[in-house]
Amino acid sequence: MKPGxxxxxxxxxxxxxxxxxxxxxxxxxxxxMNSPDWLSPMLKLFFTISYVVLAPFVGAFSDALPKGRxxxxxxxxxxxxxxxxxAGAHPLIAYGIVGFGAAAYSPAKYGIxxxxxxxxxxxxxNSWIEGTTVSSIILGTSMLTGRGVPVAGEYExxxxxAMKIMDLLGIGGSFTEYYAMDFAQDLVLMGHDGPGHMSIxxxxxxxxxxxxxxxxxxxxxxxxxxVKHGPITLLSVIEDKERxxxxxxxxxxxxxxxxxxxxxxxxxxxxxxxxxxxxxAWNSNGPAHHCAIGVGHAAAQIEKVAGLLGLRSVRVC
Numbered sequence: 001m002k003p004g005x006x007x008x009x010x011x012x013x014x015x016x017x018x019x020x021x022x023x024x025x026x027x028x029x030x031x032x033m034n035s036p037d038w039l040s041p042m043l044k045l046f047f048t049i050s051y052v053v054l055a056p057f058v059g060a061f062s063d064a065l066p067k068g069r070x071x072x073x074x075x076x077x078x079x080x081x082x083x084x085x086x087a088g089a090h091p092l093i094a095y096g097i098v099g100f101g102a103a104a105y106s107p108a109k110y111g112i113x114x115x116x117x118x119x120x121x122x123x124x125x126n127s128w129i130e131g132t133t134v135s136s137i138i139l140g141t142s143m144l145t146g147r148g149v150p151v152a153g154e155y156e157x158x159x160x161x162a163m164k165i166m167d168l169l170g171i172g173g174s175f176t177e178y179y180a181m182d183f184a185q186d187l188v189l190m191g192h193d194g195p196g197h198m199s200i201x202x203x204x205x206x207x208x209x210x211x212x213x214x215x216x217x218x219x220x221x222x223x224x225x226x227v228k229h230g231p232i233t234l235l236s237v238i239e240d241k242e243r244x245x246x247x248x249x250x251x252x253x254x255x256x257x258x259x260x261x262x263x264x265x266x267x268x269x270x271x272x273x274x275x276x277x278x279x280x281a282w283n284s285n286g287p288a289h290h291c292a293i294g295v296g297h298a299a300a301q302i303e304k305v306a307g308l309l310g311l312r313s314v315r316v317c
Contacts, residue, residue: 005116005125012109013132015075015102019047020140022082022098024147026091039092040149046092047099054103061104067112074108077101138194139207142223145173146198153195153290158237158245162292163197165247166235169301171294172200174227174265178289181275182268187255188275190293191266194223200295201225202254202267227254227267233298236287238314246312247305248285250278251297267293272317281316 026043062070081097113125141151150163153175166173174197180189198205206224232254240246252271259266271278299315306313 005113005128008109008112008116009128009132011071011075012129013136015078015105016133016136017139018078019098019102020136020143022085022095023047023140024143024149026085026095027144027147027149029085029091042092043095046096047102050096050099050103051106054100058104059107062107062111067108067115070108071105071112074101074105077104138223141195142198145175145195150175150197150292151195153192156288156290158288159290159292161237162235162247165302165305166233166292166294166298167197169294169298169305171233171296171298172197172227173292173294174200176265176267176291176293178279181279183275185257185268186275187257187268187270188252188278189259189266189268191259191264192290193264196223196225196265197294198225200228200293202228223265224261225265226259227265227293228295229254229256230295231297232269233294233296233302234282234291235294235302236291238285238287240312243311246285246314247302248282248287248291248314248316249299249302250282250316251299252278252317254295278317285314285316 023043027040030039030043065073078098078101081094081101084097085091085094109129110126113122113129117125141153144151145163145167148167150160150167150173152160156175159175163173163175174192175195176190176192178188178190181187182189196205203226230253232252234248234250234252236248238246238248250271252269255268255270257268259268273281303313303315
């Protein structure tokens with residue numbers, strides 16, 4: 001790849017990361033302003049509406065000018081959005097301006113590849129763009145989750161509710177799933193490529209470069225952390241035919257030991273039932289394979305939350 005290509009990849013990564021960082025700042029501004037809760041989701045709407053409105057025009061605009069100039073101009077618009085918020089404008093307006101710049105930037109970041117690389121390298125180049133974008137999203141969503149705005153990995157909206165309950169209880173709320181069992185040590189191995197709740201990390205959080213991005217085409221960065229060693233609680237929002245939803249709860253322990261160093265929120269867990277019986281008991285209630293994890297034993301608190309919400313709670317262990 002030409003040196004200019006890696007410059008474009010760096011610009012794409014930091015541009016996308018800045019979009020997520022600005023979202024964190026905008027949410028914080030709304031909180032400072034004591035705005036109603038429904039305004040926070042509106043930030044994303046104001047950001048993405050430009051993609052819909054400008055869709056018929058941004059491609060032609062990008063083709064009419066050198067792609068590098070278009071990228072500079074559109075990133076300048078995003079800077080203007082940041083400065084607008086710093087100047088005291090309402091976060092919805094400021095983030096809408098950033099969305100305008102991001103929508104106009106998008107065609108140019110792909111179009112410039114044809115100016116830098118021969119046709120046979122374009123597929124690999126596209127995978128690099130997707131990898132850097134996903135990397136920035138993973139970092140951004142972990143930043144949001146750590147600030148009390150949980151993000152749905154893989155569109156698992158029910159799990160965001162579980163994460164938010166844990167965050168409000170002050171015990172974290174990382175997005176996780178079980179992916180393996182260590183029968184020799186009677187452990188369940190759990191993790192996910194974000195969003196992780198940074199406040200419950202055992203050690204320093206790492207941003208790990210990955211040569212192969214979780215088996216997908218392309219490379220990128222991901223957030224790597226383990227949950228603090230000691231007591232933990234799992235929570236899943238499951239379906240209930242009588243009341244609509246129920247809260248599925250389990251208490252266990254995060255234990256030290258080797259983990260896969262693949263940029264995930266990997267940890268090793270021991271449950272009173274043992275690994276086999278825990279997995280059987282947990283799955284017998286029909287949860288999705290994702291759940292939220294927090295530190296400390298909080299089953300009693302969550303059962304009270306379920307009672308206040310008029311929901312049934314199921315405690316596995």
